[in-house]
Amino acid sequence: MANSSIATVDLSPFFIDGNEDGKKAAMEVISRACSEYGFFQIVNHGIPNDLILRAFELSKKFFSCPVEEKLKFGPELGAPVPAGYNNLDGNKEYLLICAPGTSFNVLPTNPLEFQRTLEELFICYAKTGQLVEGIINDCLGLPRNILKANNNDRRGDILFAFDYPPAETEAVEFGTPEHQDISCFTFVCQYDVAGLEVRKDGVWIGLNPTEGALVVNVGDVIQVIQAPLVTFISSYTRLMYLLMLNVYDPKNYFQVLSNNKFKSAFHRVVRPKGKHRYSSVFFYNLHGDKWVEPLPQFTSEIGKLPKYRGFLHKDYLELRLRQRIQPPLTPEERIRVTHYAIPS
Ligand SMILES: O=C(O)CCC(=O)C(=O)O
Numbered sequence: 001m002a003n004s005s006i007a008t009v010d011l012s013p014f015f016i017d018g019n020e021d022g023k024k025a026a027m028e029v030i031s032r033a034c035s036e037y038g039f040f041q042i043v044n045h046g047i048p049n050d051l052i053l054r055a056f057e058l059s060k061k062f063f064s065c066p067v068e069e070k071l072k073f074g075p076e077l078g079a080p081v082p083a084g085y086n087n088l089d090g091n092k093e094y095l096l097i098c099a100p101g102t103s104f105n106v107l108p109t110n111p112l113e114f115q116r117t118l119e120e121l122f123i124c125y126a127k128t129g130q131l132v133e134g135i136i137n138d139c140l141g142l143p144r145n146i147l148k149a150n151n152n153d154r155r156g157d158i159l160f161a162f163d164y165p166p167a168e169t170e171a172v173e174f175g176t177p178e179h180q181d182i183s184c185f186t187f188v189c190q191y192d193v194a195g196l197e198v199r200k201d202g203v204w205i206g207l208n209p210t211e212g213a214l215v216v217n218v219g220d221v222i223q224v225i226q227a228p229l230v231t232f233i234s235s236y237t238r239l240m241y242l243l244m245l246n247v248y249d250p251k252n253y254f255q256v257l258s259n260n261k262f263k264s265a266f267h268r269v270v271r272p273k274g275k276h277r278y279s280s281v282f283f284y285n286l287h288g289d290k291w292v293e294p295l296p297q298f299t300s301e302i303g304k305l306p307k308y309r310g311f312l313h314k315d316y317l318e319l320r321l322r323q324r325i326q327p328p329l330t331p332e333e334r335i336r337v338t339h340y341a342i343p344s
């Protein structure tokens, strides 16, 4: 079933040279969707549909195993990210997959094809992520490839395979309560059962699984937005000077810049009645010690005050990860990017 309530963007013009009109039309739709709500849907995005379906089939098979079997693939003690099988709150179980080659990755090896499929899928998502990042870069009017050039380490990205068990009561039960993602942006693919809801004009809209389509949610990093210091250090000499003074740390060059121009999408997952729901979710993240704060292009240069104070992305990530393990008692206590907001 199609999702007529959200914008669907065909990315095929971006895979060929030329067709500038097709690219421009797609960018107009994305810019509008990102400024208003922060989500849209993409088709012809470059990830083979049979790969996505194979990953879903293998995930379903894995999740149907006895829990003792699944727990054999739980996170390594002391791992910086709990990669592997997790079942923390009864609202969902999941496999958390880090970039192929990550030393603490824990991937089910039975069948071996599952591991290979998840790694292949990770690489495809990351590649499509770079394409979407480039498009968002241009939609924001930033110098070409600036976001990509300065976020070129994909070791911070995370892939989830989720299984949401059926709701147990007649009441609405949330698999994931209302939230915004901490990522730059997120891809969501639902298998055959709906459950993802996005907030548009204050109304919650349920999205149907659409074969071949990925939902894109803008995340907090793009809302606050990142760009390298080098974009506004105009001269090479000044850059060398900063390097000599040790002020410019190449590991730490990201600044939050859209200052709310693009919105981090509000969304949630409702557990279905009588059925399991499976989704594949890819977080396109920042990696390392990136500094995030609104850029002058979206503040002083256009006469606007910054809406956020700067923060180290990994500090924010840590706060949010801790919350996944120890959920707050009330929604008000939940840490969001507004934790760094400057009161107006
Ligand atoms: O499972 C889904 O459809 C989305 C999950 C989600 O929003 C999240 O984990 O941040």
Ligand SMILES: [Fe+2]
Binding pocket: 179, 180, 181, 186, 267
């Ligand atoms: Fe999310």
